[in-house]
Structures are given as structure tokens and as C-alpha cells.
Amino acid sequence: MTSGRPWDATRRRGAALSEKVYAFPACAFSGEPPPLPEGPVFRARLPGGDLVWVVTGYDEVRTALNHPLLGRDLTVDDPHMRVEASMAAALRDRTLLLDGPPHAQLRRLAAKPLTPGRVAELRPRIQQRADELLDAVAEAGPPADLVAHLAFPLSLAVLCDLLGVPVRDGARFRQWADRVTAIDTATQDEVLTALHTMFAYFTERLEEKRRQPGPDLLSAWLAAQDADDRLTDTEIVQLAFSVLFAGYESTAAAVGACVYGLLRHPEQREALRASPRLIPHAVRELMRSQLATPYYRVLLARQDLELAGTTIRRGDGVMPLTWAAQRDPARFPACDTLDIRRDGGGVPDFVFGHGRHACLGAALAAAKVEVAVATLLRRLPGLRPAVPLHTLTWHTDRFPGGGLRELPVRW
Structure with missing residues (x-):
């Protein structure tokens, strides 16, 4: 989390010298x-x-995620994008990185192919990918690292299938993602090179899809239309970037965290094995209960505003902690307890974000995690940790993402 954003302390005017600042x-x-x-x-x-400003209460987080004066502007001086001026200018017209009507228009077009029906059609392919990966795990024998041999390759293979690109290109995707999402470990030249290479790669794939469309997301985006409005090639490439960055590492991290949560709670694991119909509900509860990262995206205050009695100045950064909202004891009784049969009681969750920036691919991400968890429980009934769980380490050098560095298991 390097300095230099619009909300950096050196840029804030009128900050009270007596203001209490906590390390987070x-x-x-x-x-x-x-x-x-x-x-x-x-x-x-x-x-x-x-x-x-870190926001933790359920009502306050929900307010922040929907507040008209809190938004995103990741093309401005953001070290996690670090886009050249030419690329930044191209993204400023309509982009998921900004708010307002152009963002809403782009979301409507981008969401057209990401229907529940489309996700249902992909589910058998997700299952096939998971089975293939666990075939290899079983053949190699224990111990096996589920992060390296299931979570990441499953997420990557499904994204390749979704975008209609060869799975062999997944290694290139991971290399690009490693450059662009790393915090303080990649140079600006490395980030820009990765972005340019990705831009060229997806531009070439678009030309192929234009000549020979298929049942994939790139082809669907080329055909997406809302009245007279269509997506430009630049917008489609940007959407492909978003799918890669938001859908690859975050979903892989979620798979690892959910399995980790079940390993921590063997009684819940066995209850879920006995009642696999609970998988979709249990995955939501696992993602509520088990953190993959302590962070969330930072929003930017466009004007002075007040939140829970706190004055936030224009230009300040605000980080709504969705995981803290989902552990608010006023909304979630026994909030620190994993309960795969927990009654949500109609309380909306923030597992895949909330409001105008809720994850477009939430249904697909949920399907990948559900298939991974269900297949593991069915294929490896003796699943158990290969090392003490407290010795495992987590990524805090990725944005977005996070998750376990490794998860060695036996069975």
C-alpha cells in the first residue's frame, strides 16, 4: 500500500493534530x-x-458503499494501476474504475452475458476442471498444496474458458497479474510492460472473435447492445482486465479460505459432507466467517461528508471493511462462530461487495467456490491439514486478492 494516492496524509488539509490514528x-x-x-x-x-478512514459497523459500511459522495477513481495517481497517460485517457470515457452514468452504462452492457443461465451452462465445465485437477492431486498422493494445485489453477482455467482463450495462456495471465496486483514489489516499468502486453494480447483475441465468434465472453461483449449503445474494443479489453484481476486472485483466495475454515472446524466439515445440499449456503457462511484478507478497496470522498458522526474531508480515503460488517454482532448473533446452517434472517451480505460496485461476476465466483468445496469433500473424505494451521502464512502483498500462500493437506 504505497503512498501517493489522493488521500495521502500530506495532501489532506486541515487535519486535526490531536486526531487519533491507529495502525491497521x-x-x-x-x-x-x-x-x-x-x-x-x-x-x-x-x-x-x-x-x-476505516468503516466497520454494518449500517455504516452499507451507507459508505452506497454513498453518492464516496466513489472510485483508480485512474488517478494510483500505484495499483499506474497506467500511462494514453491508457488513462482511454479509460476515462467509460470505465468500471469511475462512477456516474458512464459507469452504469458500461455495467449494463458488461452484465448482459453474465446471466444466471450462462453461469449454469458453465457449471459442468467448472466441475470437469475441478475433477481433472483433483485427479492429478490424487495420483501424485499426499501431501498436496491446495492453493497451488486447486485454487489457482481452477480459477485460471475457468477464466480462460469464460473468455474463450487457450488454457495454456493461463501462465501468462498469472505473470501479468503478479506484476499489476503486487504491492511495492514490481517497478513502474514492469507494471506498464505487463499492461501493454495484456492490451495487445486481448486486442488480438478480439480480432479473432470478430472473425469467428464463439460461446465466450469476448464474443458476447462484441455483440452486446443496449438500444444504439455498444461496447468499444477498448472497453472490452478493460472489461477483460477486470475479469482477470477481480475474478482470478480473489476467487482463488476465497477457495483457499473456505477450505481453511472447514479444516479449522471439522464438525462443520463433517456436517457439510453429510448434507451436500447445504453447499451454496455454507459457502456464503464460510466467506462471511473466514477472512482471506483484512483489506477492502479504498473509496475517495468527492466532497466533505459526515459518516456516523465523523467528518470526512474532500480527498480523504475511506475503506469500508465488509468483513467487519459481516461480523457485526447486532446483525449476526454469535458472529465469531462458523455455522453452515446459520439463518441469515433476510440480512443482506457483502460477500461480493454491495451497491453500484458489487461484483459483476458474483454468480460465477460463487459457482467456482461451491464446486471446489463440494468436489474436495466428495473426492477426499479424509481431508485434513498436513501442517499445524497456525503456521500457515497469508498474502498481504496483493491488491486485490490476499489469501493463503499455501495450504498443504493429507487425506
Whole structure:
């Protein structure tokens, strides 16, 4: 989390010298919720030095995610994008990285092919991919690292299938993602090279799809239309970027975290094995209960505003912690307990975001995690940790993403 964003402390005017600032997270992340100060909004310094307002209460997080004065502008001086001026200019017309009517128009067009029916059609292919990966795991024998041999390759293979590109190109995708999403480990030249290479790659794939369309997302986006509105090639390439960055690492991290949660709670694991019909509900509960990362995207205050009695100034960064909202004891009784039969009671969750920036591919991401968990429980009934769970380490050097670095298991 490098400094230099619009919400950097050096750019904030009129900050009170007596303002209490907490370090966040307050300790090394271990999959457990980091300790938080009292109150739903507090000022915090992130590891790279950035100052942000952290929001934790359920109602406050929901308000922040829907607040008209809190938005995103990741093309402005953001080290996680670091796009050249020419690319930034191209993305400023209509992009998922900004708010307002252009963003809404783009989302409508982008969502057209991502229907529940389309996800249902993909599910057998997701199952086939999971079975192939676990065939290889079973053949190699224990121990096996489920992060390296299931979570990441499954997420990557499904994305290749979705986009209609060869699975062999998955290794290139991972290399590009490693450059662009790494925090403080890739140089600006490396990031820009990866972005240019990706832009050229997807531009070539679009030309192929234009000549010979198929049942894939790139072809569907080329055909997507809303009245007289169509997606441009630049917009489609940007959407492909978004699918890769948001759908690859985050979903892989979710698979690892859900399996980790089940390994921590063998009684819940056996209950789920006995009642596989609970898988969709259980995955939501696992993602609510088990953190994959302590962070969430930072929103930018466009004007001064008040949130839970706290004055937030124009230009300040605001990080709504969706995981904290989902552990609010006022909304989730016994919030620290994993309960695969938990009654949500109609309370909306934030597993895949909320509001105008909720994940477009939420249904697909959920399907991948559900298939991975269900297949593991069925294929490896003796699944257990190969090392003490408390010794495992987590990524805090990725944005977005996070997740376990490895998850060795036996069966």
C-alpha cells in the first residue's frame, strides 16, 4: 500500500493534530479478524503509510458503499494501476474504475452475458476442471498444496474458458497479474510492460472473435447492445482486465479460505459432507466467517461528508471493511462462530461487495467456490491439514486478492 494516492496524509488539509490514528492492521494477518478500535469509524494508517478512514459497523459500511459522495477513481495517481497517460485517457470515457452514468452504462452492457443461465451452462465445465485437477492431486498422493494445485489453477482455467482463450495462456495471465496486483514489489516499468502486453494480447483475441465468434465472453461483449449503445474494443479489453484481476486472485483466495475454515472446524466439515445440499449456503457462511484478507478497496470522498458522526474531508480515503460488517454482532448473533446452517434472517451480505460496485461476476465466483468445496469433500473424505494451521502464512502483498500462500493437506 504505497503512498501517493489522493488521500495521502500530506495532501489532506486541515487535519486535526490531536486526531487519533491507529495502525491497521494492528498485527500480522493470520486469517483471524485483526483487532479494531471501538466505534464504527476510525482513522488509520495502512502499512505503506496512507491515511484512511476505516468503516466497520454494518449500517455504516452499507451507507459508505452506497454513498453518492464516496466513489472510485483508480485512474488517478494510483500505484495499483499506474497506467500511462494514453491508457488513462482511454479509460476515462467509460470505465468500471469511475462512477456516474458512464459507469452504469458500461455495467449494463458488461452484465448482459453474465446471466444466471450462462453461469449454469458453465457449471459442468467448472466441475470437469475441478475433477481433472483433483485427479492429478490424487495420483501424485499426499501431501498436496491446495492453493497451488486447486485454487489457482481452477480459477485460471475457468477464466480462460469464460473468455474463450487457450488454457495454456493461463501462465501468462498469472505473470501479468503478479506484476499489476503486487504491492511495492514490481517497478513502474514492469507494471506498464505487463499492461501493454495484456492490451495487445486481448486486442488480438478480439480480432479473432470478430472473425469467428464463439460461446465466450469476448464474443458476447462484441455483440452486446443496449438500444444504439455498444461496447468499444477498448472497453472490452478493460472489461477483460477486470475479469482477470477481480475474478482470478480473489476467487482463488476465497477457495483457499473456505477450505481453511472447514479444516479449522471439522464438525462443520463433517456436517457439510453429510448434507451436500447445504453447499451454496455454507459457502456464503464460510466467506462471511473466514477472512482471506483484512483489506477492502479504498473509496475517495468527492466532497466533505459526515459518516456516523465523523467528518470526512474532500480527498480523504475511506475503506469500508465488509468483513467487519459481516461480523457485526447486532446483525449476526454469535458472529465469531462458523455455522453452515446459520439463518441469515433476510440480512443482506457483502460477500461480493454491495451497491453500484458489487461484483459483476458474483454468480460465477460463487459457482467456482461451491464446486471446489463440494468436489474436495466428495473426492477426499479424509481431508485434513498436513501442517499445524497456525503456521500457515497469508498474502498481504496483493491488491486485490490476499489469501493463503499455501495450504498443504493429507487425506
